[in-house]
Amino acid sequence: MSALSPALQARLATPLQIGNLKVNSRVLQSPLSGVTDMVFRRLVRRYAPDSMMYTEMVNATGLHYVRDLPKIMEVDPNERPISIQLFDCRPDFLAEAAQKAVAEGADTVDINMGCPVNKITKNGGGSSLLREPATAEAIVRAVVQAVPVPVTVKTRIGWTENEINILEFAQRMQDAGAQMITVHGRTRAQGYNGPAKWEWIRQVKAALAIPVIANGDIFSVEAAVSCLEQTGADGVMCSRGTMGYPFLVGEIDYFLKTGDRKPVPTVIERLECAREHLQALWEYKGDRGVRQARKHMTWYAKGFPGAADLRGQLCLIENVQQGLDLIDQVIAKLLDQPEESELSEEIALPAGV
Ligand SMILES: Cc1cc2nc3c(=O)[nH]c(=O)nc-3n(C[C@H](O)[C@H](O)[C@H](O)COP(=O)(O)O)c2cc1C
Numbered sequence: 001m002s003a004l005s006p007a008l009q010a011r012l013a014t015p016l017q018i019g020n021l022k023v024n025s026r027v028l029q030s031p032l033s034g035v036t037d038m039v040f041r042r043l044v045r046r047y048a049p050d051s052m053m054y055t056e057m058v059n060a061t062g063l064h065y066v067r068d069l070p071k072i073m074e075v076d077p078n079e080r081p082i083s084i085q086l087f088d089c090r091p092d093f094l095a096e097a098a099q100k101a102v103a104e105g106a107d108t109v110d111i112n113m114g115c116p117v118n119k120i121t122k123n124g125g126g127s128s129l130l131r132e133p134a135t136a137e138a139i140v141r142a143v144v145q146a147v148p149v150p151v152t153v154k155t156r157i158g159w160t161e162n163e164i165n166i167l168e169f170a171q172r173m174q175d176a177g178a179q180m181i182t183v184h185g186r187t188r189a190q191g192y193n194g195p196a197k198w199e200w201i202r203q204v205k206a207a208l209a210i211p212v213i214a215n216g217d218i219f220s221v222e223a224a225v226s227c228l229e230q231t232g233a234d235g236v237m238c239s240r241g242t243m244g245y246p247f248l249v250g251e252i253d254y255f256l257k258t259g260d261r262k263p264v265p266t267v268i269e270r271l272e273c274a275r276e277h278l279q280a281l282w283e284y285k286g287d288r289g290v291r292q293a294r295k296h297m298t299w300y301a302k303g304f305p306g307a308a309d310l311r312g313q314l315c316l317i318e319n320v321q322q323g324l325d326l327i328d329q330v331i332a333k334l335l336d337q338p339e340e341s342e343l344s345e346e347i348a349l350p351a352g353v
Contacts, residue, residue, distance in 0.1 A: 028249070033057055047249065048250035086109060089129065108152050137173070198214060201233055219240070
């Protein structure tokens with residue numbers, strides 16, 4: 001287990017300052033399309049009450065043509081701090097969308113300049129903006145002018161291995177008025193494969209005055225500490241490590257604040273969390289929520305005897321009761337054989353893998 005050096009603890013003891021916003025945590029929950037809805041964020045926040053959370057990315061053009069806000073943009077007035085993330089390539093639509101985000105309660109507006117998905121990049125959004133820095137700059141300027149809250153950017157290190165341009169790009173975003181930048185240490189071409197190259201994040205941090213958040217491969221407390229040591233970043237953002245494990249942001253936050261390790265949840269506690277997640281998704285979105293819950297449920301069902309069988313069944317559930325019954329049966333079995341659930345903790349897989 002990495003220890004928390006006094007130097008790192010001292011460096012991170014002050015709040016994260018994003019423009020005029022103070023955030024009392026150096027650990028952020030990333031935007032994850034199809035995952036970080038209000039239900040998921042509520043679970044993460046239970047364990048990480050001070051952390052910044054992000055909505056799923058919202059299409060600014062889509063927003064321009066509809067009257068009602070999409071459900072993915074919904075924010076609970078009690079969930080703070082919260083950022084609404086937008087994507088697009090049109091500065092005017094993004095400025096308009098940012099105003100709607102602020103009206104909905106966003107504490108910051110984040111612009112997605114990292115999404116690798118073809119559907120997004122072929123329309124000029126997401127990571128394709130790394131190849132269009134002038135447009136990216138115009139976007140940040142327009143959004144900064146449009147809203148009173150800090151505007152932030154989330155991006156990658158470049159389009160391909162041969163086009164790594166994060167140093168110039170990040171500088172331009174800062175000059176355009178961005179108040180924080182999150183760097184995912186992979187190129188667009190990498191997708192989610194290969195290790196994140198934290199070395200680039202270190203260089204961005206050394207060059208910029210605004211806070212720099214490191215993202216990519218933060219799957220554990222140990223990884224977060226190494227990343228903060230290696231990059232000098234102002235904070236870390238957790239992503240896939242939280243899928244089926246909404247405890248991660250809180251575990252890291254607690255360690256950074258106290259130097260002590262939070263007890264990891266038992267298998268039964270994780271399954272109880274899965275159960276609550278399923279029930280809440282159903283209450284929030286009805287049958288669509290149950291269909292969306294299938295993937296979450298399979299992420300939770302890991303690291304205990306019979307987990308593979310449970311995953312196979314959970315990804316087929318047709319209604320909420322079916323899912324709850326399946327989870328309850330496994331919990332009852334584990335309670336009956338406590339030694340198995342104890343043993344399984346030793347073989348529990350790391351979160352998100
Ligand atoms: C299912 C999924 C959905 C994602 N959705 C978004 C998104 O809406 N906005 C965004 O900026 N990044 C999105 N990302 C990227 C993550 O926020 C993060 O940058 C990436 O997963 C790298 O971190 P990791 O290696 O810790 O997973 C998504 C990633 C995944 C796997």
